[in-house]
Amino acid sequence: MWDYTPIVKDHFLNPRNVGDIPDADAIGEVGSLACGDALKLYLKLDDNKDKIIDAKFQTFGCASAIASSSALTEMVKGKTLDEALAVSNQDIADFLGGLPEEKMHCSVMGQEALEVAIFKYRGMDIPQHDSEHDHGHAYPDYEGEIVCKCFGITDTFLKKVIETNALTTAEQVTNFTKAGGACGGCIPKIKELIAQVLGEAAAQTRTRPEKLSNMKKMQLIQEVLERDIRPLLWADGGDLELIDIDGAKVQIAFRKACAGCASSGNTARMVELKLRDLVAEDIVVEEVSQ
Amino acid sequence: MKEIYLDNNATTKVDEAVFEEMRPYFCELYGNPSSMHFFGGQVQSKVNEARNRVAELLGALPDEIIFTACGTESDNAAIRSALEVFPDRRHIITSRVEHPAILTQCRNLRQKGYRVTEIGVDGVGRLDMEELKAAVDTDTAVVSLMWANNETGVIFPIEEAATIAKSKGALFHSDAVQAIGKIPINMAPSNIDMLSLSGHKLHAPKGIGVLYVRRGTPFRPLLVGGHQEKSRRAGTENAAAIIALGKACQLAGQFMEDENTIVKAMRDRLQEALMTTVPHARINGGGAERLPNTTSIAFEFVEGEAILLLLSEFGICASSGSACTSGSLEPSHVLRAMGVPFTCAHGSIRFSLSRYTTDAEIDTVIRELPPIIAKLRQMSPFGREHLKGQV
Ligand SMILES: Cc1ncc(COP(=O)(O)O)c(C=O)c1O
Ligand code: FES
Numbered sequence: 001m002w003d004y005t006p007i008v009k010d011h012f013l014n015p016r017n018v019g020d021i022p023d024a025d026a027i028g029e030v031g032s033l034a035c036g037d038a039l040k041l042y043l044k045l046d047d048n049k050d051k052i053i054d055a056k057f058q059t060f061g062c063a064s065a066i067a068s069s070s071a072l073t074e075m076v077k078g079k080t081l082d083e084a085l086a087v088s089n090q091d092i093a094d095f096l097g098g099l100p101e102e103k104m105h106c107s108v109m110g111q112e113a114l115e116v117a118i119f120k121y122r123g124m125d126i127p128q129h130d131s132e133h134d135h136g137h138a139y140p141d142y143e144g145e146i147v148c149k150c151f152g153i154t155d156t157f158l159k160k161v162i163e164t165n166a167l168t169t170a171e172q173v174t175n176f177t178k179a180g181g182a183c184g185g186c187i188p189k190i191k192e193l194i195a196q197v198l199g200e201a202a203a204q205t206r207t208r209p210e211k212l213s214n215m216k217k218m219q220l221i222q223e224v225l226e227r228d229i230r231p232l233l234w235a236d237g238g239d240l241e242l243i244d245i246d247g248a249k250v251q252i253a254f255r256k257a258c259a260g261c262a263s264s265g266n267t268a269r270m271v272e273l274k275l276r277d278l279v280a281e282d283i284v285v286e287e288v289s290q
Numbered sequence: 291m292k293e294i295y296l297d298n299n300a301t302t303k304v305d306e307a308v309f310e311e312m313r314p315y316f317c318e319l320y321g322n323p324s325s326m327h328f329f330g331g332q333v334q335s336k337v338n339e340a341r342n343r344v345a346e347l348l349g350a351l352p353d354e355i356i357f358t359a360c361g362t363e364s365d366n367a368a369i370r371s372a373l374e375v376f377p378d379r380r381h382i383i384t385s386r387v388e389h390p391a392i393l394t395q396c397r398n399l400r401q402k403g404y405r406v407t408e409i410g411v412d413g414v415g416r417l418d419m420e421e422l423k424a425a426v427d428t429d430t431a432v433v434s435l436m437w438a439n440n441e442t443g444v445i446f447p448i449e450e451a452a453t454i455a456k457s458k459g460a461l462f463h464s465d466a467v468q469a470i471g472k473i474p475i476n477m478a479p480s481n482i483d484m485l486s487l488s489g490h491k492l493h494a495p496k497g498i499g500v501l502y503v504r505r506g507t508p509f510r511p512l513l514v515g516g517h518q519e520k521s522r523r524a525g526t527e528n529a530a531a532i533i534a535l536g537k538a539c540q541l542a543g544q545f546m547e548d549e550n551t552i553v554k555a556m557r558d559r560l561q562e563a564l565m566t567t568v569p570h571a572r573i574n575g576g577g578a579e580r581l582p583n584t585t586s587i588a589f590e591f592v593e594g595e596a597i598l599l600l601l602s603e604f605g606i607c608a609s610s611g612s613a614c615t616s617g618s619l620e621p622s623h624v625l626r627a628m629g630v631p632f633t634c635a636h637g638s639i640r641f642s643l644s645r646y647t648t649d650a651e652i653d654t655v656i657r658e659l660p661p662i663i664a665k666l667r668q669m670s671p672f673g674r675e676h677l678k679g680q681v
Contacts, residue, residue, distance in 0.1 A: 002595075012596070012599065013600075013603070015669065018668070018669050029671075033591070033632060033633045033636070033672050034632040034633075036593060036621065036632075036636045037593065038671060039671075040671040058669060058670060058671040059669060059670065059671070060592070060593060060669075060670040060671060060672050061593050061596070062593050062594075062596055063595055063596050063599045065593070066596060066669065150620075181620065182620045
C-alpha cells in the first residue's frame with residue numbers, strides 16, 4: 001500500500017474542480033488510456049486574458065494522479081499565466097505534502113498539462129510527432145528524439161525533467177517520467193542522458209583554481225567526488241569511497257557494482273582525469289581494496 | 291472498521307484451529323525434531339503427522355513431501371533440480387502467465403544461456419496446447435506450468451500437459467500454489483513429477499511451503515547442509531509452521547466441498563450482479579474453467595488503484611491488475627498475455643473469496659462498487675467521451 005499523505009488522500013477522496021469549462025480559453029491534454037494515466041486541464045481567463053479565474057480537470061489514473069490534478073487546479077487559480085508557468089512539478093508535490101517517489105510522474109503530468117495548455121493558448125507551435133510505439137504517447141508535446149518507445153518519451157523532455165529535479169539515477173527517471181518502466185530497453189540511453197546533463201552542469205560551473213592550500217585541496221577533492229563523480233557511478237549502480245588523501249595521492253575504493261568490475265581500472269582513470277581537470281594537475285588516483 | 295477481506299489469493303487468515311495446533315510449539319514444545327531426546331522426539335512425531343496430513347490432501351506418499359520456506363522456494367528448487375538432473379538438456383518451457391517465482395527465474399536462466407520457451411494463452415487465458423506440443427523436444431529439461439492462475443483463477447489442463455512433457459522425457463513441475471485447497475488434486479495416478487504449494491494461501495501461516503517430488507524422480511537439493519527432509523532440504527525444520535500446515539491441509543480437505551458449492555455460489559453472485567449493474571465491464575477469463583473463489587473484472591476507462599482505495603474506504607480489500615498498485619508501470623503481465631486491451635487492464639479488479647466470506651460481505655460490495663466506478667468515470671476524460679450519459 002502506498003504511503004500517501006493526508007493531503008493526497010483528501011484531494012483524492014474529495015477532488016476539487018472536477019469537470020470541464022465549456023468556454024475555456026486554454027485546454028491542455030496529456031497522457032493516454034494506454035499509458036495508464038491522462039489529464040485534461042481547462043483554464044478560464046479574466047477579461048484581460050491574463051489571470052486564471054477558473055480551472056477544472058478530468059483525470060484517468062491512480063489516486064496520486066487525481067490528487068495532483070486537483071492540487072494543480074487549486075494552485076493556479078488566481079495566478080497570471082506567467083506565474084502559472086513558474087509552477088514546477090515539485091511545487092505540486094510539495095502542495096500535497098509530498099508524493100511517494102514512484103508516483104512523482106503524476107506531478108510531472110500535472111505540470112505538463114499546464115504547460116501545454118498555456119503554450120497552446122499563446123499560439124506557440126507544439127509539434128505532434130506521430131507515434132508508432134505500443135502505448136500511445138504520454139507527453140506528445142516535446143520535440144526531440146524518442147528515447148523510450150514504450151511510453152513515447154523524448155530526450156528533450158527527459159533532459160528537462162532530469163535537470164529540473166536534479167535526478168541522478170535511471171530509477172529516479174522512471175519514477176518521474178515512467179520512461180524505462182516497461183521493457184527497460186531505453187535504460188542505457190537514459191543513463192547516457194543523466195551523464196550528459198550532469199556533465200553539462202559540471203562543465204558550466206567550474207574550472208581549475210590557480211593555487212590551493214593543502215586544506216582547500218582536500219576539500220575540493222571531496223567536493224568533486226561528491227558532485228561530479230559519484231552521481232555518474234550511481235547511474236550505473238556503482239559507487240566509490242574516498243579512503244585517503246596524501247599530498248597529490250588520492251586513494252579510493254570501489255563499491256557496489258563498481259567493486260570487482262572488470263573496467264574499474266578505466267573508472268579509476270576517469271576519476272583521475274576529472275580531479276586533474278578540476279583540482280590539480282599532479283593528482284594521482286590509486287585504487288585500493290578495503 | 292471491520293475488513294471485508296476479498297483478497298485471499300494474496301494471502302489468507304490463519305484458521306483459529308490451525309493457530310491452536312501450532313501454539314504449543316513455540317514456548318513449550320520447542321525441541322529440535324532432529325534431536326535424540328524425548329523432547330525433540332515429541333516434535334518429530336507431530337511433524338510426521340503433519341507430513342501425513344499434507345500427503346493425504348494431495349493423494350501423495352509422505353516421503354514425497356519436502357517442507358520448504360515458501361512457494362517461491364519450492365518453485366526455485368524444482369527448476370534448479372531439473373537442470374542439475376539433466377545437465378545436457380538446455381531448454382525450459384513455461385507459460386507467459388506464471389507467477390514471478392517461476393518467470394523471473396526462467397528469465398534469469400535465459401541470461402545464462404538456457405533456451406526458454408514461454409507458451410502463450412488465448413483471450414480467456416487458456417494455455418495453447420498446440421504450441422506446447424510443438425515446443426517440447428528432447429533438449430527440454432523441464433516443463434513448468436501453473437495449475438491455476440493467481441490473477442484470473444483460470445485452470446490449466448495440467449495432467450494433459452504433463453503427459454506431453456513426459457513423452458519427450460522432460461520433467462514436469464506445476465506451481466499449484468493457487469489450486470491446493472480450492473480444487474481436488476490427486477497425485478497418485480498423475481504424471482506430474484514435482485508440485486509446489488504455499489501454506490499462507492490455505493489458512494496456514496506465511497513462510498511455509500511444500501515441494502512434492504514423486505518417488506523415483508531424481509532430485510538435487512537447492513539448500514544443502516544438515517540431513518533434514520532426507521537431505522533434500524537442509525535447515526532445522528520450521529516445526530510450528532509445518533504442524534500448522536498439516537492442520538490446514540486436513541481442514542482444506544474437509545472444506546473442499548464447501549469451496550466448490552458455497553464459496554463458488556457467492557463468487558458467481560458477485561460477478562453476475564456487477565456485470566448487470568456496471569456497463570462496460572467484463573470478466574477476465576470468464577470463458578475458461580476457473581477456480582471457484584476467484585473473479586477478475588475489468589472496468590473500462592478507470593484505473594485500478596483508484597478503485598481499490600475507494601473500496602478501502604468501506605473496508606473492502608481486493609487487488610488489481612493495474613500498474614499503479616504494484617509499483618511497476620505496466621499493467622499485469624497475465625492480462626497482457628491474454629490480450630486484454632489496455633483500456634481494460636488498467637481497471638481490472640480481482641476479488642478472491644474464502645470459506646470465511648459471508649453473503650452480507652458480498653452484498654456490501656454489490657452495493658458500494660457501482661457508485662465508485664460511476665464516480666471515477668465521471669472524473670475520467672475517457673469515461674465521459676465513451677459513455678455519454680450511461681455511467
Ligand atoms: C501462483 C503462485 N506461485 C507462487 C507464489 C509464491 O508463494 P510464496 O508467497 O509462498 O512464496 C504465489 C503467491 O503469491 C502464487 O500465487
Ligand atoms: S523503451 Fe522505455 S521502457 Fe521500453
